[in-house]
Amino acid sequence: MTSIVRNQWYVAAYGREIGREVFGRTICGESILFWRREDGTVTAMSDRCVHRRFPLSEKPSHLVGDTVVCGYHGFTYDADGTCVAVPGQTRVPRTARLRSYPVVEQDSFVWVFIGDDDRSDTVPIPRAPWLGQDGYTTVSGMEPLAARASLLVDNLMDLSHETYLHGGYIGTPEVANTPITTEVDEDAQVVYVSRHMDDADCPPFYATSTGIQGRIVRWQDIEFHPPCLYLLHSRVAPVGVLPNADGTDPDGFHVEVVYAITPETEHSTHDFWAVARDFALEDEGVSDFLRESNRTVVLQDVVALDALERVLAGEPDGYQELSINIDTGGLAARRIIAAQAAAGAEQVPDSPATLASR
Amino acid sequence: MRETVAPTRVLDGDRVTRVAWLPGSDRLLGECSCGSRAEGGDPIGMWEWLLAHPDHPAQVTEPDSGAPVAHVPPPHRVLRPEQAAGPRTPLR
Numbered sequence: 001m002t003s004i005v006r007n008q009w010y011v012a013a014y015g016r017e018i019g020r021e022v023f024g025r026t027i028c029g030e031s032i033l034f035w036r037r038e039d040g041t042v043t044a045m046s047d048r049c050v051h052r053r054f055p056l057s058e059k060p061s062h063l064v065g066d067t068v069v070c071g072y073h074g075f076t077y078d079a080d081g082t083c084v085a086v087p088g089q090t091r092v093p094r095t096a097r098l099r100s101y102p103v104v105e106q107d108s109f110v111w112v113f114i115g116d117d118d119r120s121d122t123v124p125i126p127r128a129p130w131l132g133q134d135g136y137t138t139v140s141g142m143e144p145l146a147a148r149a150s151l152l153v154d155n156l157m158d159l160s161h162e163t164y165l166h167g168g169y170i171g172t173p174e175v176a177n178t179p180i181t182t183e184v185d186e187d188a189q190v191v192y193v194s195r196h197m198d199d200a201d202c203p204p205f206y207a208t209s210t211g212i213q214g215r216i217v218r219w220q221d222i223e224f225h226p227p228c229l230y231l232l233h234s235r236v237a238p239v240g241v242l243p244n245a246d247g248t249d250p251d252g253f254h255v256e257v258v259y260a261i262t263p264e265t266e267h268s269t270h271d272f273w274a275v276a277r278d279f280a281l282e283d284e285g286v287s288d289f290l291r292e293s294n295r296t297v298v299l300q301d302v303v304a305l306d307a308l309e310r311v312l313a314g315e316p317d318g319y320q321e322l323s324i325n326i327d328t329g330g331l332a333a334r335r336i337i338a339a340q341a342a343a344g345a346e347q348v349p350d351s352p353a354t355l356a357s358r
Numbered sequence: 359m360r361e362t363v364a365p366t367r368v369l370d371g372d373r374v375t376r377v378a379w380l381p382g383s384d385r386l387l388g389e390c391s392c393g394s395r396a397e398g399g400d401p402i403g404m405w406e407w408l409l410a411h412p413d414h415p416a417q418v419t420e421p422d423s424g425a426p427v428a429h430v431p432p433p434h435r436v437l438r439p440e441q442a443a444g445p446r447t448p449l450r
Contacts, residue, residue, distance in 0.1 A: 328405075
Protein backbone atom coordinates (compact mmCIF):
# COMPACT_ATOMS: atom_id res chain seq x y z
CA MET A 1 0.00 0.00 0.00
CA THR A 2 1.56 3.24 -1.12
CA SER A 3 1.65 6.20 1.23
CA ILE A 4 1.96 8.64 -1.67
CA VAL A 5 -1.17 10.57 -2.53
CA ARG A 6 -1.86 10.46 -6.25
CA ASN A 7 -3.91 12.85 -8.34
CA GLN A 8 -2.40 15.89 -6.66
CA TRP A 9 -0.10 18.74 -7.60
CA TYR A 10 3.38 18.70 -6.07
CA VAL A 11 6.23 21.17 -6.06
CA ALA A 12 8.97 19.67 -8.21
CA ALA A 13 11.51 22.50 -8.24
CA TYR A 14 12.10 26.19 -7.93
CA GLY A 15 11.69 27.96 -11.24
CA ARG A 16 15.32 29.06 -11.01
CA GLU A 17 16.44 25.42 -11.11
CA ILE A 18 14.96 24.84 -14.57
CA GLY A 19 16.63 26.43 -17.59
CA ARG A 20 18.05 25.52 -20.96
CA GLU A 21 19.73 22.44 -19.53
CA VAL A 22 18.09 19.08 -18.91
CA PHE A 23 17.11 18.65 -15.26
CA GLY A 24 15.97 15.42 -13.63
CA ARG A 25 14.21 14.87 -10.32
CA THR A 26 12.24 11.97 -8.86
CA ILE A 27 8.76 13.04 -7.73
CA CYS A 28 6.46 10.55 -5.99
CA GLY A 29 8.59 7.70 -7.30
CA GLU A 30 8.45 8.90 -10.92
CA SER A 31 11.65 10.00 -12.67
CA ILE A 32 10.81 13.25 -14.44
CA LEU A 33 12.78 15.39 -16.88
CA PHE A 34 12.25 19.16 -16.83
CA TRP A 35 13.49 21.82 -19.24
CA ARG A 36 12.51 25.21 -20.60
CA ARG A 37 11.33 25.75 -24.13
CA GLU A 38 12.85 28.63 -26.06
CA ASP A 39 9.79 30.72 -25.17
CA GLY A 40 10.63 30.26 -21.47
CA THR A 41 7.83 27.87 -20.52
CA VAL A 42 8.64 24.72 -18.56
CA THR A 43 7.90 21.23 -19.86
CA ALA A 44 7.98 17.92 -17.99
CA MET A 45 8.21 14.37 -19.28
CA SER A 46 9.51 10.95 -18.37
CA ASP A 47 13.25 10.92 -17.74
CA ARG A 48 13.74 7.58 -19.50
CA CYS A 49 14.37 7.20 -23.22
CA VAL A 50 11.85 4.74 -24.69
CA HIS A 51 14.66 2.94 -26.50
CA ARG A 52 16.96 1.60 -23.77
CA ARG A 53 15.82 3.63 -20.76
CA PHE A 54 18.80 5.97 -20.71
CA PRO A 55 18.10 8.96 -18.40
CA LEU A 56 17.50 12.02 -20.57
CA SER A 57 18.71 14.23 -17.73
CA GLU A 58 22.11 12.56 -17.92
CA LYS A 59 24.86 14.02 -20.06
CA PRO A 60 25.55 13.87 -22.92
CA SER A 61 21.77 14.14 -23.38
CA HIS A 62 21.08 17.75 -24.36
CA LEU A 63 18.64 20.25 -25.79
CA VAL A 64 18.56 21.33 -29.42
CA GLY A 65 16.01 24.10 -29.84
CA ASP A 66 12.74 22.77 -28.47
CA THR A 67 13.83 19.13 -28.58
CA VAL A 68 15.82 16.90 -26.26
CA VAL A 69 18.32 14.48 -27.73
CA CYS A 70 19.13 11.26 -25.85
CA GLY A 71 22.84 11.12 -25.13
CA TYR A 72 23.03 7.38 -25.76
CA HIS A 73 21.61 6.76 -29.28
CA GLY A 74 20.18 10.10 -30.32
CA PHE A 75 16.46 9.48 -29.99
CA THR A 76 15.01 12.99 -30.18
CA TYR A 77 11.81 14.19 -28.50
CA ASP A 78 9.81 17.37 -28.84
CA ALA A 79 8.47 19.41 -25.93
CA ASP A 80 5.36 17.22 -25.69
CA GLY A 81 7.45 14.07 -25.40
CA THR A 82 6.78 12.84 -28.93
CA CYS A 83 9.76 11.19 -30.58
CA VAL A 84 10.55 13.08 -33.77
CA ALA A 85 13.78 11.39 -34.86
CA VAL A 86 15.61 8.10 -34.38
CA PRO A 87 19.04 7.17 -35.72
CA GLY A 88 19.56 5.53 -39.10
CA GLN A 89 15.97 5.34 -40.32
CA THR A 90 13.20 7.66 -41.37
CA ARG A 91 10.29 5.80 -39.78
CA VAL A 92 9.70 6.74 -36.17
CA PRO A 93 7.71 4.06 -34.31
CA ARG A 94 4.30 5.40 -33.39
CA THR A 95 4.69 4.24 -29.80
CA ALA A 96 7.87 6.24 -29.37
CA ARG A 97 6.51 8.80 -26.96
CA LEU A 98 7.51 9.89 -23.49
CA ARG A 99 4.84 10.24 -20.84
CA SER A 100 4.37 13.97 -20.38
CA TYR A 101 3.18 15.68 -17.21
CA PRO A 102 0.93 18.69 -16.58
CA VAL A 103 3.18 21.42 -15.26
CA VAL A 104 2.51 24.92 -13.93
CA GLU A 105 4.98 27.58 -12.83
CA GLN A 106 3.52 29.67 -10.03
CA ASP A 107 4.77 31.57 -6.97
CA SER A 108 8.40 30.75 -7.86
CA PHE A 109 7.67 27.00 -7.79
CA VAL A 110 7.36 24.51 -10.64
CA TRP A 111 4.34 22.33 -9.87
CA VAL A 112 3.77 18.94 -11.50
CA PHE A 113 0.62 16.84 -11.43
CA ILE A 114 1.13 13.24 -10.35
CA GLY A 115 -1.79 11.06 -11.37
CA ASP A 116 -4.26 10.89 -14.22
CA ASP A 117 -3.56 13.88 -16.46
CA ASP A 118 -7.20 14.52 -17.29
CA ARG A 119 -7.89 15.20 -13.62
CA SER A 120 -5.28 17.94 -13.26
CA ASP A 121 -7.78 20.67 -14.14
CA THR A 122 -10.07 19.60 -11.32
CA VAL A 123 -7.46 19.83 -8.56
CA PRO A 124 -6.57 23.37 -7.44
CA ILE A 125 -2.97 24.44 -6.93
CA PRO A 126 -2.63 26.22 -3.57
CA ARG A 127 -0.97 29.62 -3.60
CA ALA A 128 2.04 31.11 -1.81
CA PRO A 129 1.92 34.56 -3.40
CA TRP A 130 4.51 36.24 -1.17
CA LEU A 131 7.34 34.32 -2.80
CA GLY A 132 7.14 36.36 -5.95
CA GLN A 133 5.35 39.49 -4.80
CA ASP A 134 6.46 43.10 -4.52
CA GLY A 135 6.71 44.16 -0.90
CA TYR A 136 8.36 40.92 0.21
CA THR A 137 11.92 39.66 0.11
CA THR A 138 12.38 35.88 0.05
CA VAL A 139 15.18 33.47 0.83
CA SER A 140 14.71 29.80 0.03
CA GLY A 141 16.29 26.41 -0.42
CA MET A 142 15.66 22.69 -0.51
CA GLU A 143 17.09 19.95 1.66
CA PRO A 144 16.82 16.24 0.90
CA LEU A 145 15.18 14.25 3.66
CA ALA A 146 15.78 10.52 4.06
CA ALA A 147 12.38 10.11 5.68
CA ARG A 148 8.79 9.62 4.56
CA ALA A 149 6.81 12.80 3.89
CA SER A 150 4.32 12.12 6.70
CA LEU A 151 7.07 12.65 9.26
CA LEU A 152 7.67 16.17 7.96
CA VAL A 153 3.93 16.85 8.04
CA ASP A 154 3.78 15.75 11.68
CA ASN A 155 6.81 17.89 12.45
CA LEU A 156 5.49 21.07 10.89
CA MET A 157 1.93 20.75 12.18
CA ASP A 158 3.10 20.72 15.80
CA LEU A 159 5.42 23.64 16.41
CA SER A 160 5.80 22.87 20.12
CA HIS A 161 8.85 20.91 19.00
CA GLU A 162 10.57 24.25 18.34
CA THR A 163 11.11 24.61 22.09
CA TYR A 164 13.12 21.40 22.26
CA LEU A 165 14.62 20.71 18.84
CA HIS A 166 15.26 24.33 17.85
CA GLY A 167 15.99 25.96 21.21
CA GLY A 168 18.31 28.94 20.75
CA TYR A 169 17.19 29.43 17.13
CA ILE A 170 13.40 29.75 16.84
CA GLY A 171 12.28 27.94 19.98
CA THR A 172 11.47 29.52 23.34
CA PRO A 173 9.59 28.05 26.32
CA GLU A 174 6.38 29.86 25.42
CA VAL A 175 5.88 27.94 22.17
CA ALA A 176 5.38 24.59 23.87
CA ASN A 177 3.44 26.18 26.74
CA THR A 178 0.85 28.12 24.73
CA PRO A 179 -2.41 26.36 23.78
CA ILE A 180 -3.43 26.09 20.14
CA THR A 181 -6.71 26.30 18.34
CA THR A 182 -7.40 24.16 15.30
CA GLU A 183 -9.82 24.57 12.42
CA VAL A 184 -10.50 22.17 9.55
CA ASP A 185 -12.39 23.07 6.39
CA GLU A 186 -13.61 19.73 5.13
CA ASP A 187 -14.58 21.03 1.68
CA ALA A 188 -11.50 23.14 0.99
CA GLN A 189 -9.29 20.54 2.69
CA VAL A 190 -7.38 23.06 4.76
CA VAL A 191 -6.08 22.65 8.31
CA TYR A 192 -5.46 25.87 10.26
CA VAL A 193 -3.63 25.88 13.59
CA SER A 194 -3.17 29.07 15.61
CA ARG A 195 -0.83 29.70 18.49
CA HIS A 196 -0.88 33.29 19.73
CA MET A 197 1.69 34.23 22.35
CA ASP A 198 1.04 37.61 23.96
CA ASP A 199 4.27 37.91 25.94
CA ALA A 200 7.14 35.73 24.81
CA ASP A 201 10.90 35.62 24.65
CA CYS A 202 12.21 36.81 21.30
CA PRO A 203 14.34 34.06 19.75
CA PRO A 204 17.48 35.07 17.83
CA PHE A 205 15.77 34.35 14.49
CA TYR A 206 13.45 37.32 15.05
CA ALA A 207 15.55 39.49 17.37
CA THR A 208 18.39 39.73 14.86
CA SER A 209 16.22 40.11 11.77
CA THR A 210 13.75 42.67 13.17
CA GLY A 211 15.96 44.45 15.68
CA ILE A 212 13.30 44.17 18.38
CA GLN A 213 14.77 44.37 21.88
CA GLY A 214 12.90 42.62 24.68
CA ARG A 215 9.79 40.52 24.76
CA ILE A 216 7.35 40.12 21.92
CA VAL A 217 3.87 39.32 20.77
CA ARG A 218 4.39 36.22 18.63
CA TRP A 219 1.64 34.74 16.50
CA GLN A 220 2.02 31.49 14.60
CA ASP A 221 -0.82 30.69 12.21
CA ILE A 222 -0.38 27.50 10.22
CA GLU A 223 -2.38 27.04 7.03
CA PHE A 224 -1.77 23.60 5.58
CA HIS A 225 -3.07 22.56 2.20
CA PRO A 226 -2.53 18.80 2.17
CA PRO A 227 -0.72 17.02 0.87
CA CYS A 228 2.05 19.39 -0.25
CA LEU A 229 1.87 23.06 0.68
CA TYR A 230 2.41 24.36 4.23
CA LEU A 231 2.20 28.04 5.08
CA LEU A 232 3.19 29.53 8.42
CA HIS A 233 1.94 33.09 8.82
CA SER A 234 4.23 34.47 11.50
CA ARG A 235 3.72 37.88 13.12
CA VAL A 236 6.04 39.40 15.71
CA ALA A 237 5.92 42.82 17.39
CA PRO A 238 6.97 44.34 20.69
CA VAL A 239 4.71 43.29 23.57
CA GLY A 240 1.40 45.15 23.45
CA VAL A 241 1.66 46.12 19.78
CA LEU A 242 -1.35 44.70 17.96
CA PRO A 243 -2.90 45.17 14.51
CA ASN A 244 -5.30 48.06 14.06
CA ALA A 245 -9.04 47.49 14.25
CA ASP A 246 -9.31 47.82 10.47
CA GLY A 247 -6.83 44.97 9.99
CA THR A 248 -3.86 47.09 8.97
CA ASP A 249 -0.70 46.26 10.85
CA PRO A 250 2.00 48.84 10.19
CA ASP A 251 3.92 48.09 13.39
CA GLY A 252 4.03 44.30 13.07
CA PHE A 253 6.78 42.30 11.38
CA HIS A 254 5.42 39.61 9.09
CA VAL A 255 7.26 36.51 7.97
CA GLU A 256 5.63 33.99 5.67
CA VAL A 257 7.39 30.66 6.08
CA VAL A 258 6.53 28.26 3.28
CA TYR A 259 7.30 24.57 3.03
CA ALA A 260 6.54 22.29 0.11
CA ILE A 261 6.54 18.68 1.20
CA THR A 262 7.09 16.54 -1.88
CA PRO A 263 7.62 12.79 -1.64
CA GLU A 264 10.63 11.65 -3.62
CA THR A 265 9.98 7.99 -2.82
CA GLU A 266 8.01 6.16 -0.13
CA HIS A 267 10.86 6.83 2.30
CA SER A 268 12.45 10.08 1.13
CA THR A 269 11.21 13.64 0.70
CA HIS A 270 12.13 16.91 -0.96
CA ASP A 271 11.96 19.52 1.81
CA PHE A 272 11.48 22.86 0.02
CA TRP A 273 11.59 25.86 2.36
CA ALA A 274 11.17 29.58 1.85
CA VAL A 275 11.07 32.59 4.17
CA ALA A 276 9.42 35.77 2.89
CA ARG A 277 9.48 38.97 4.97
CA ASP A 278 7.87 42.38 4.66
CA PHE A 279 10.64 44.35 6.42
CA ALA A 280 14.30 45.17 5.77
CA LEU A 281 13.56 44.40 2.14
CA GLU A 282 16.86 45.61 0.76
CA ASP A 283 19.05 44.47 3.66
CA GLU A 284 21.34 41.72 2.36
CA GLY A 285 22.60 41.09 5.88
CA VAL A 286 19.09 40.20 7.03
CA SER A 287 18.63 37.96 3.99
CA ASP A 288 21.89 36.16 4.67
CA PHE A 289 21.01 35.73 8.34
CA LEU A 290 17.51 34.38 7.68
CA ARG A 291 18.77 32.05 4.95
CA GLU A 292 21.47 30.60 7.17
CA SER A 293 19.25 30.44 10.26
CA ASN A 294 16.33 28.76 8.54
CA ARG A 295 18.60 26.30 6.79
CA THR A 296 20.13 25.45 10.15
CA VAL A 297 16.67 24.84 11.60
CA VAL A 298 15.65 22.72 8.61
CA LEU A 299 18.80 20.64 8.97
CA GLN A 300 18.01 20.10 12.66
CA ASP A 301 14.68 18.66 11.53
CA VAL A 302 16.40 16.60 8.83
CA VAL A 303 18.74 14.96 11.35
CA ALA A 304 15.86 14.19 13.70
CA LEU A 305 13.48 12.89 11.03
CA ASP A 306 16.17 10.81 9.33
CA ALA A 307 16.78 9.15 12.70
CA LEU A 308 13.04 8.66 13.20
CA GLU A 309 12.70 7.09 9.75
CA ARG A 310 15.45 4.59 10.57
CA VAL A 311 13.61 3.63 13.73
CA LEU A 312 10.19 3.31 12.11
CA ALA A 313 11.54 1.38 9.12
CA GLY A 314 12.78 -1.24 11.57
CA GLU A 315 9.51 -1.61 13.42
CA PRO A 316 6.43 -3.59 12.45
CA ASP A 317 3.43 -1.73 11.06
CA GLY A 318 0.99 -0.46 13.63
CA TYR A 319 3.63 0.66 16.09
CA GLN A 320 2.26 2.23 19.22
CA GLU A 321 2.27 5.99 19.56
CA LEU A 322 0.53 8.43 21.84
CA SER A 323 -1.20 11.68 20.93
CA ILE A 324 -1.88 14.63 23.24
CA ASN A 325 -3.39 18.08 22.81
CA ILE A 326 -0.44 19.47 20.83
CA ASP A 327 -1.23 16.88 18.12
CA THR A 328 -4.77 18.11 17.37
CA GLY A 329 -3.76 19.75 14.10
CA GLY A 330 -1.40 16.99 13.05
CA LEU A 331 -4.11 14.39 13.50
CA ALA A 332 -6.45 16.44 11.32
CA ALA A 333 -3.78 16.65 8.62
CA ARG A 334 -3.20 12.90 8.75
CA ARG A 335 -6.91 12.23 8.34
CA ILE A 336 -7.25 14.50 5.30
CA ILE A 337 -4.16 13.00 3.67
CA ALA A 338 -5.49 9.49 4.27
CA ALA A 339 -8.79 10.48 2.64
CA GLN A 340 -6.94 12.05 -0.29
CA ALA A 341 -4.85 8.89 -0.67
CA ALA A 342 -7.95 6.71 -0.76
CA ALA A 343 -9.66 8.99 -3.26
CA GLY A 344 -6.53 9.24 -5.39
CA ALA A 345 -6.07 5.49 -5.45
CA GLU A 346 -9.66 4.94 -6.55
CA GLN A 347 -9.14 7.20 -9.52
CA VAL A 348 -6.18 5.28 -10.88
CA PRO A 349 -7.33 3.02 -13.73
CA ASP A 350 -6.67 -0.68 -13.31
CA SER A 351 -3.38 -1.80 -14.75
CA PRO A 352 -3.46 -4.48 -17.45
CA ALA A 353 -1.92 -6.89 -14.96
CA THR A 354 -4.75 -6.29 -12.48
CA LEU A 355 -7.38 -6.72 -15.15
CA ALA A 356 -5.75 -9.92 -16.38
CA SER A 357 -5.77 -11.39 -12.89
CA ARG A 358 -9.56 -11.15 -12.58
CA MET B 359 -19.48 23.00 29.99
CA ARG B 360 -17.25 26.00 30.43
CA GLU B 361 -17.74 28.87 28.00
CA THR B 362 -14.45 30.59 28.66
CA VAL B 363 -13.17 30.77 25.12
CA ALA B 364 -14.37 30.30 21.58
CA PRO B 365 -12.21 28.67 18.93
CA THR B 366 -10.65 31.07 16.47
CA ARG B 367 -12.66 31.65 13.33
CA VAL B 368 -10.41 32.10 10.35
CA LEU B 369 -11.80 29.58 7.88
CA ASP B 370 -15.25 30.46 6.57
CA GLY B 371 -16.44 27.38 4.66
CA ASP B 372 -19.77 25.67 5.21
CA ARG B 373 -18.22 22.59 6.79
CA VAL B 374 -15.62 23.85 9.27
CA THR B 375 -14.88 21.99 12.49
CA ARG B 376 -13.00 23.69 15.31
CA VAL B 377 -11.11 22.63 18.40
CA ALA B 378 -9.93 25.10 21.04
CA TRP B 379 -7.53 24.22 23.82
CA LEU B 380 -9.05 25.83 26.88
CA PRO B 381 -6.49 28.17 28.46
CA GLY B 382 -5.15 27.15 31.81
CA SER B 383 -6.36 23.59 31.46
CA ASP B 384 -5.70 20.34 29.62
CA ARG B 385 -9.20 20.39 28.16
CA LEU B 386 -10.31 20.76 24.55
CA LEU B 387 -13.52 22.34 23.33
CA GLY B 388 -14.80 21.00 20.01
CA GLU B 389 -17.35 22.67 17.78
CA CYS B 390 -18.94 21.02 14.78
CA SER B 391 -20.14 22.90 11.71
CA CYS B 392 -23.70 22.07 12.87
CA GLY B 393 -23.14 24.05 16.04
CA SER B 394 -22.85 21.08 18.41
CA ARG B 395 -20.18 21.50 21.06
CA ALA B 396 -18.44 19.17 23.47
CA GLU B 397 -15.50 19.17 25.84
CA GLY B 398 -12.93 16.41 26.06
CA GLY B 399 -9.53 15.48 27.31
CA ASP B 400 -7.62 14.35 24.24
CA PRO B 401 -7.60 14.99 20.50
CA ILE B 402 -8.25 11.39 19.41
CA GLY B 403 -11.55 11.28 21.27
CA MET B 404 -12.39 14.81 20.16
CA TRP B 405 -11.95 14.08 16.45
CA GLU B 406 -13.99 10.90 16.79
CA TRP B 407 -16.77 12.94 18.35
CA LEU B 408 -16.61 15.66 15.68
CA LEU B 409 -16.47 13.23 12.76
CA ALA B 410 -19.54 11.38 14.03
CA HIS B 411 -21.63 14.27 12.65
CA PRO B 412 -24.60 14.32 12.53
CA ASP B 413 -24.79 11.59 15.17
CA HIS B 414 -22.57 13.10 17.85
CA PRO B 415 -22.35 10.89 20.95
CA ALA B 416 -23.51 12.45 24.20
CA GLN B 417 -19.94 12.78 25.41
CA VAL B 418 -16.40 12.71 24.13
CA THR B 419 -14.55 9.53 25.04
CA GLU B 420 -12.09 10.50 27.73
CA PRO B 421 -8.49 9.31 27.75
CA ASP B 422 -7.44 6.76 30.31
CA SER B 423 -11.07 5.76 30.85
CA GLY B 424 -12.75 2.40 30.45
CA ALA B 425 -10.67 -0.56 29.36
CA PRO B 426 -7.20 -1.09 30.74
CA VAL B 427 -4.29 0.05 28.61
CA ALA B 428 -4.13 -2.36 25.70
CA HIS B 429 -0.45 -2.12 25.06
CA VAL B 430 2.49 -0.85 27.03
CA PRO B 431 5.66 -0.36 25.04
CA PRO B 432 8.39 -2.67 26.28
CA PRO B 433 11.17 -1.07 28.27
CA HIS B 434 14.42 -0.48 26.50
CA ARG B 435 16.79 -3.23 27.49
CA VAL B 436 20.51 -2.75 27.79
CA LEU B 437 21.78 -6.15 26.92
CA ARG B 438 25.44 -5.40 27.62
CA PRO B 439 25.68 -2.88 30.45
CA GLU B 440 29.39 -2.51 29.99
CA GLN B 441 28.69 -0.93 26.62
CA ALA B 442 26.21 1.61 27.92
CA ALA B 443 27.16 5.29 27.95
CA GLY B 444 28.91 6.69 31.00
CA PRO B 445 32.11 6.04 32.90
CA ARG B 446 33.51 2.64 32.16
CA THR B 447 35.95 0.34 33.75
CA PRO B 448 38.36 -1.12 31.25
CA LEU B 449 37.30 -4.48 29.92
CA ARG B 450 39.68 -7.29 30.71
